[in-house]
Amino acid sequence: MVALDSDPTGLHRVLDDTVVLPQAAQRLDTRRELWPDEVRIRVEKLNLDAASFRQLERKHAGDGDAVRREVLDIVATRGKMQNPETGSGGMLVGTVEEVGPRSPLGLRPGDRVATLVSLTLTPLVIEDDLRSWDGRGEQVPCDGYAVLFGRSIAAVLPDDLPADLSLSVMDVCGAPALTARVVEGYDAPTVAVIGGGGKSGSLSLAAARHAGAGRTIGVVPHEREATQLRESGLADEVVVADARNPIALRDAVTAAGGPADVTVVCVDVPGCEGGAILATAERGTVVFFSMATSFAAAALGAEGLAADVTMLVGNGYAPGHAAYALELLRENDGVRRLFEARLEAHA
Amino acid sequence: MVALDSDPTGLHRVLDDTVVLPQAAQRLDTRRELWPDEVRIRVEKLNLDAASFRQLERKHAGDGDAVRREVLDIVATRGKMQNPETGSGGMLVGTVEEVGPRSPLGLRPGDRVATLVSLTLTPLVIEDDLRSWDGRGEQVPCDGYAVLFGRSIAAVLPDDLPADLSLSVMDVCGAPALTARVVEGYDAPTVAVIGGGGKSGSLSLAAARHAGAGRTIGVVPHEREATQLRESGLADEVVVADARNPIALRDAVTAAGGPADVTVVCVDVPGCEGGAILATAERGTVVFFSMATSFAAAALGAEGLAADVTMLVGNGYAPGHAAYALELLRENDGVRRLFEARLEAHA
Numbered sequence: 064m065v066a067l068d069s070d071p072t073g074l075h076r077v078l079d080d081t082v083v084l085p086q087a088a089q090r091l092d093t094r095r096e097l098w099p100d101e102v103r104i105r106v107e108k109l110n111l112d113a114a115s116f117r118q119l120e121r122k123h124a125g126d127g128d129a130v131r132r133e134v135l136d137i138v139a140t141r142g143k144m145q146n147p148e149t150g151s152g153g154m155l156v157g158t159v160e161e162v163g164p165r166s167p168l169g170l171r172p173g174d175r176v177a178t179l180v181s182l183t184l185t186p187l188v189i190e191d192d193l194r195s196w197d198g199r200g201e202q203v204p205c206d207g208y209a210v211l212f213g214r215s216i217a218a219v220l221p222d223d224l225p226a227d228l229s230l231s232v233m234d235v236c237g238a239p240a241l242t243a244r245v246v247e248g249y250d251a252p253t254v255a256v257i258g259g260g261g262k263s264g265s266l267s268l269a270a271a272r273h274a275g276a277g278r279t280i281g282v283v284p285h286e287r288e289a290t291q292l293r294e295s296g297l298a299d300e301v302v303v304a305d306a307r308n309p310i311a312l313r314d315a316v317t318a319a320g321g322p323a324d325v326t327v328v329c330v331d332v333p334g335c336e337g338g339a340i341l342a343t344a345e346r347g348t349v350v351f352f353s354m355a356t357s358f359a360a361a362a363l364g365a366e367g368l369a370a371d372v373t374m375l376v377g378n379g380y381a382p383g384h385a386a387y388a389l390e391l392l393r394e395n396d397g398v399r400r401l402f403e404a405r406l407e408a409h410a
Numbered sequence: 411m412v413a414l415d416s417d418p419t420g421l422h423r424v425l426d427d428t429v430v431l432p433q434a435a436q437r438l439d440t441r442r443e444l445w446p447d448e449v450r451i452r453v454e455k456l457n458l459d460a461a462s463f464r465q466l467e468r469k470h471a472g473d474g475d476a477v478r479r480e481v482l483d484i485v486a487t488r489g490k491m492q493n494p495e496t497g498s499g500g501m502l503v504g505t506v507e508e509v510g511p512r513s514p515l516g517l518r519p520g521d522r523v524a525t526l527v528s529l530t531l532t533p534l535v536i537e538d539d540l541r542s543w544d545g546r547g548e549q550v551p552c553d554g555y556a557v558l559f560g561r562s563i564a565a566v567l568p569d570d571l572p573a574d575l576s577l578s579v580m581d582v583c584g585a586p587a588l589t590a591r592v593v594e595g596y597d598a599p600t601v602a603v604i605g606g607g608g609k610s611g612s613l614s615l616a617a618a619r620h621a622g623a624g625r626t627i628g629v630v631p632h633e634r635e636a637t638q639l640r641e642s643g644l645a646d647e648v649v650v651a652d653a654r655n656p657i658a659l660r661d662a663v664t665a666a667g668g669p670a671d672v673t674v675v676c677v678d679v680p681g682c683e684g685g686a687i688l689a690t691a692e693r694g695t696v697v698f699f700s701m702a703t704s705f706a707a708a709a710l711g712a713e714g715l716a717a718d719v720t721m722l723v724g725n726g727y728a729p730g731h732a733a734y735a736l737e738l739l740r741e742n743d744g745v746r747r748l749f750e751a752r753l754e755a756h757a
Contacts, residue, residue, distance in 0.1 A: 072688070072715060074657060082655050084684050086714050150706075184714045216716045237713065308429050310421060337431050341419070351705070351723070358698070358705040358723060359497075366584065366726030367433050367531050368419060369563045374723035376698070376705060379713030 069098035071213030076186055078142070085184035085212075091142035093186045093210070099165040100213035104157040104176065106187070109203040110230060111153040115146035116201045122148075127198025134203070138189050145183040152182030153201070155209055156220070156230065167213055177233050178209070179216040179385060186210040218385035229389065231262065231402055236388035237379035238263035238352045239270035242327050244381065245348050246270070251277030252324030255316045255342055257306050257335060259298055260288040263352055264329035265401045268297040269391045271325070280319045282306065284330075291404075295397030306330050312338030328353050336360040343372045352377035416445035418560030423533055425489070432531035432559075438489035440533045440557070446512040447560035451504040451523065453534070456550040457577060458500040462493035463548045469495075474545030481550070485536050492530040499529030500548070502556055503567070503577065514560055524580050525556070526563040526732060533557040565732035576736065578609065578749055583735035584726035585610035585699045586617035589674050591728065592695050593617070598624030599671030602663045602689055604653050604682060606645055607635040610699055611676035612748045615644040616738045618672070627666045629653065631677075638751075642744030653677050659685030675700050683707040690719045699724035 067075045073085040076092040085091055097103055111134075123129035138144050145152050159174040170176065178185060191206035211217055220229050246254060254271040258264040259281025271279050281298035283289050284305065292301045304315035306328075312335075316323055322344040328335055333355045340361070343349050349372055351361065361374050392398050414422045420432040423439040432438055444450055458481075470476035485491050492499050506521040517523065525532060538553035558564055567576050593601060601618040605611040606628025618626050628645035630636050631652065639648045651662035653675075659682075663670055669691040675682055680702045687708070690696050696719055698708065708721050739745050 070657070072657075082657055084656050084711070084714070086710065087684070180714050180716065181710060183710075214716045309431050310417070310419075310429055337434070354706055354709065356705045358703045358708075359701055361705075361723045362701065362726060363433065363528060363530075364431075365723075367431070367527050369527065369561045369727050370725070371728055372725065374725055376708045376712075376721035376723060378717070378719065378721055379709060380716050380718060382718055 069100050069213065071100060073184060073212035076210070085143070086181065089141065091186045093142040093188045095208065097161060097163045097210070099163045100167065101163045102159060102166050102168055102170055102211040102215070102217070103161045104155070104178070104209045104211065105160045106155050106157040106205050106207045106209050108156040109144065109153060109182065109205050110155065111144070111201045111203060112146070112149070112151040113201060115149045115151045115153065118146060118148050130198035131193050131196055135189060135193060138187055143182060143185055143187050150183070154178050154230070154234065155182060155185070156226065157209065160208065168211065168215060168217060170217060175220045176217040177220060177230055178211065179218055179233060179236070216380060221389060224389065227406055228402060231406060232266070232388050232392050233385045235263035235266060236384045237381060238327070238329060238377065239266040239388050239391055240381035240384035241350060241375070241377060242267040242325070243270040243274035243387070245325050245350055245375070246274040246276050249324050251275060253278045253280065253320060253322070254325045254327065255280040255282060255321060255323035256298070256327045256329060257282045257312070257339060258328070258330035259283055259301070260292045260401070261329055262402065262405065264327070265292070265295065265297055265398050266388055266391055267327045267329060269395045269398050272297070273391065278320050280316060280321060280323065282312065282315060291401065295401055297395065297397045306338055307332060307334040309338035309341050313341035316342035323347060325350070328356065331355050333357065337364045337368070340365050340368055340370045340372055343370070345371045348373040348375060350375045350377055416447050416560065418447060420531060420559035423557070432490070433528065436488065438533045440489040440535045442555065444508060444510045444557070446510045447514065448510045449506060449513050449515055449517055449558040449562070449564070450508045451502070451525070451556045451558065451564070452507045453502050453504040453552050453554045453556050455503045456491065456500060456529065456552050457502065457581070458491070458548045458550060459493070459496070459498040460548060462496045462498045462500065465493060465495050477545035478540050478543055482536060482540060485534055490529060490532055490534050497530070501525050501577070501581065502529060502532070503573065504556065507555065515558065515562060515564060517564060522567045523564040524567060524577055525558065526565055526580060526583070563727060568736060571736065574753055575749060578753060579613070579735050579739050580732045582610035582613060583731045584728060585674070585676060585724065586613040586735050586738055587728035587731035588697060588722070588724060589614040589672070590617040590621035590734070592672050592697055592722070593621040593623050596671050598622060600625045600627065600667060600669070601672045601674065602627040602629060602668060602670035603645070603674045603676060604629045604659070604686060605675070605677035606630055606648070607639040607748070608676055609749065609752065611674070612639070612642065612644055612745050613735055613738055614674045614676060616742045616745050619644070620738065625667050627663060627668060627670065629659065629662060638748065642748055644742065644744045653685055654679060654681040656685035656688050660688035663689035670694060672697070675703065678702050680704065681707075684711045684715070687712050687715055687717045687719055690717070692718045695720040695722060697722045697724055
């Protein structure tokens with residue numbers, strides 16, 4: 064085999080016939096030997112993406128053995144964990160085993176890390192047949208190895224927090240980082256977070272206040288969640304509205320002190336684009352973090368409403384995003400309580 | 411019938427049972443009488459969206475009469491021209507017939523205008539059975555009326571340019587306006603326009619230079635278009651690359667003086683997200699104007715590449731966008747030649 068130079072994107076491990084990035088590839092090269100800019104991780108746990116796990120569970124009618132066999136089959140066939148139906152992957156936890164001499168990631172052997180790039184682009188080999196997993200939950204105990212490229216992201220797990228809590232925060236840490244950056248571009252702006260009671264939503268509310276928001280508004284779908292969010296103290300105003308009803312959302316945010324200079328969309332339901340645009344002031348910014356966002360609905364919606372708003376695709380990466388999100392959790396009891404309650408509910 | 415107050419979004423003309431904006435509605439109220447903030451236009455021509463017209467043409471195997479009957483049927487049934495397959499509409503040209511006393515649009519009866527909001531949300535009545543149209547082209551001569559809401563956009567057609575040329579420019583005028591705004595946020599940035607030889611692409615190149623770009627790079631799919639773009643003088647560098655090949659696009663932009671501080675995506679083919687992200691410098695901005703953009707591919711792509719880039723959904727509206735685009739055409743012979751050549755090719 065010809066010794067290829069490595070590419071920081073991982074292109075050198077793509078086995079497809081056409082040139083595609085690892086995420087789009089059908090199959091990755093999982094050889095154990097590292098290119099000089101790579102890192103190998105000894106895996107201890109996979110965290111399957113929730114949408115992916117639910118699809119597998121439905122498909123196999125809750126038969127854990129069948130789910131386990133399918134995950135093994137996907138990883139053996141593709142060299143990565145990417146659900147062919149949902150296209151999604153997840154993340155993993157493990158310990159750094161070997162660091163190539165030209166790796167730019169700053170990791171050392173023995174570091175316990177979580178990977179913040181998706182499993183959909185991470186070469187992975189499972190060596191224990193997943194025998195410690197019953198196939199009935201997203202948390203998958205696993206022995207095996209994975210490879211990180213030059214352009215990858217892995218965060219060292221902090222000592223002062225339980226691993227599950229850190230992981231749960233890191234999973235959504237792009238949202239508070241980008242929210243803070245956008246809020247800093249305005250002078251004491253009004254910030255509305257649609258889905259303010261969820262993981263990315265509560266962190267975004269904390270980030271907005273930390274970054275200098277003049278007023279924060281949390282929008283939630285029902286009264287129970289409103290009570291929880293009010294108790295957390297993360298938002299100046301908490302309102303209940305169906306985010307899919309554009310007029311109801313606009314009116315709710317307006318009544319709470321809007322329109323918003325910055326609107327952050329954190330609810331994973333389709334059809335929230337119009338309401339988010341209408342809830343936002345002229346020259347304001349809408350940040351879409353929901354994967355249910357339709358590009359066309361946002362673009363045509365703003366044009367159809369003659370809305371002079373900036374619309375951002377929520378990028379899950381920003382330098383220092385994991386450390387920033389963990390810091391927000393440490394400094395805000397309200398955030399921590401919401402995250403812990405969520406972990407307990409899923410335990 | 412109860413006299414409803416009007417809403418600037420046009421909500422008062424939605425006849426659906428659930429609360430949706432006019433664009434998402436199945437059926438609009440096309441009554442001739444105006445609410446106080448509305449404007450009625452006497453229609454002279456419809457400009458069907460290209461994707462919509464091609465779908466109708468294919469469906470009816472080029473039978474112009476059948477295409478005409480289907481357009482009449484859609485408009486009669488829905489009260490607006492929105493192709494149920496493609497979801498798209500188009501725009502219209504006409505003369506202002508009546509202006510409600512509280513209309514904020516600044517129009518006067520007799521103004522000849524183009525509507526810059528989509529036909530998908532514009533109440534429309536056709537009164538001549540489209541008898542002057544053979545069903546074989548996107549330009550539809552039409553007598554009838556249409557209604558604009560409080561939040562609508564209509565541009566008065568200038569006297570010094572042929573109407574078809576003005577329309578062709580107005581059709582894509584959001585792209586140069588947003589490009590200029592983004593470019594102004596950097597200091598003499600390098601700007602790459604993917605699809606720089608097309609309508610929105612060539613205007614975006616002109617806008618980038620006008621707004622202070624230090625270097626402009628036009629990326630086109632083949633040598634013929636490269637020659638045309640070089641002759642126009644709109645770009646400092648012109649390179650040929652397949653925008654769907656992320657590594658080829660990155661390498662082409664880098665070789666031309668990149669990575670780009672601002673990358674503008676104007677090609678209507680899927681799969682350009684990864685290459686656009688890779689062609690962009692850290693802290694740079696990618697503006698997606700292509701309706702073929704996948705929100706998830708952009709969001710997950712940037713995260714998977716650990717790319718600290720700002721990604722914008724190309725909003726088709728900005729204040730003064732039509733006037734700015736027409737000004738760019740008047741001041742740049744290169745833009746004008748490209749647009750005129752395109753109109754001739756389609757005549």
